Amino acid sequence: MRIFQENETVIIKKLFVDANVRTHPEARRIVANIGLAPEWVDDPISLYQWISAADDPVSRGKSVLYLTRNRGGFLKPCPGTREYTCCDYQILHVASFCTMDCSYCILQSYFHPPMLQFFINREDLDRDLDTLFARTQVSRVGTGEFSDSLIWESWTDLTDHLVFRFSQQQRAVLELKTKTVNIQRLEKLDHQRKTIVSWSLNTPTVMKSEERRTASLDARLSAAAQCQQWGYPLAFHFDPMIIYKGCEEEYRQVVKQLFQRISPENIVWISLGTFRFMPALKPVIAQRFPRSKIPYGEFITGLDNKMRYFKPLRIALYRRMADWIREAAPQVRVYYCMEDDAVWQQTMGFVPSADGGLGRLLDDSAIRVCGLNP
Numbered sequence: 001m002r003i004f005q006e007n008e009t010v011i012i013k014k015l016f017v018d019a020n021v022r023t024h025p026e027a028r029r030i031v032a033n034i035g036l037a038p039e040w041v042d043d044p045i046s047l048y049q050w051i052s053a054a055d056d057p058v059s060r061g062k063s064v065l066y067l068t069r070n071r072g073g074f075l076k077p078c079p080g081t082r083e084y085t086c087c088d089y090q091i092l093h094v095a096s097f098c099t100m101d102c103s104y105c106i107l108q109s110y111f112h113p114p115m116l117q118f119f120i121n122r123e124d125l126d127r128d129l130d131t132l133f134a135r136t137q138v139s140r141v142g143t144g145e146f147s148d149s150l151i152w153e154s155w156t157d158l159t160d161h162l163v164f165r166f167s168q169q170q171r172a173v174l175e176l177k178t179k180t181v182n183i184q185r186l187e188k189l190d191h192q193r194k195t196i197v198s199w200s201l202n203t204p205t206v207m208k209s210e211e212r213r214t215a216s217l218d219a220r221l222s223a224a225a226q227c228q229q230w231g232y233p234l235a236f237h238f239d240p241m242i243i244y245k246g247c248e249e250e251y252r253q254v255v256k257q258l259f260q261r262i263s264p265e266n267i268v269w270i271s272l273g274t275f276r277f278m279p280a281l282k283p284v285i286a287q288r289f290p291r292s293k294i295p296y297g298e299f300i301t302g303l304d305n306k307m308r309y310f311k312p313l314r315i316a317l318y319r320r321m322a323d324w325i326r327e328a329a330p331q332v333r334v335y336y337c338m339e340d341d342a343v344w345q346q347t348m349g350f351v352p353s354a355d356g357g358l359g360r361l362l363d364d365s366a367i368r369v370c371g372l373n374p
């Protein structure tokens, strides 16, 4: 089965299906679309063991797909820590892992074992969405935290379904976050601006050396411009920003290209975050990306036990990025994913807690750009 992606084709070599879902209509549809003979799984432990036993479990986990039920809830709060400012985002956990391959990807050491999984129990998903839509406050929800939102497009119509569900209510927005250009399905959908399509952006140097099988910067911006034409609100994430010689000029150029193609009024938010990682990721990067230099920068251990660049280095880069974005688009909400008050104060001149909290600021952006009616 081939997935449309710009740079390289991904081949799923094996399809595993939980024996308990073999008659589920969504499982049947996906099996038919993939066109591989499914291997039925009575006990997933043996599947997990087979993945873990590979020399490179991450690569094996990217070449097989397991269809099963999500037995926990589909909605989960995005994991944050008290020490850093968190944005009260909710993860819609429809699938796990990714067919693309970024050296810095946290998912390589997050799932044990890492493996492509897609959850077929849409009836439970719908029940969780009903509960979400009954809330009286604004919700920001995304499918791009445990996977890339748009890698599943050729196998399932889940995106159509989600866009439709969100279009029928007024208090929640769905964010589809991607590094692909798999936007074809979005063209005909009546989204009512309740779906935000977002791209992670980086410098061409980082994309080339650290992001295997992702779309190029030009392709991502072209896809974003196309979605803008189709009326979708957009968002962008400069995360993880990598510090290297000459990076500032490259990031400045990316910001410039972004605003040459996209109008600020359509941007709901732009996030900034420098590279951070749990220590367990370092040996994975060293083994799988031996030419990568990213885990060998000037890091300290943060309060969440993640390695981060020294704060003065982070602040220097953030200041410049925030200035360049503000120059081009003063009204666009720029925020940090997991930074502390000192960073906010020194780069933005305020701390979100003094302004109702970061969640509130992002809610306001969603209300303004997506037309929510809380």
Ligand code: SF4
Residues within 6 Å of the ligand: 097, 098, 099, 100, 101, 102, 104, 105, 106, 107, 146, 147, 148, 179, 214
């Ligand atoms: S695109 Fe995102 S989810 Fe996929 S490998 Fe890269 S960082 Fe991980």
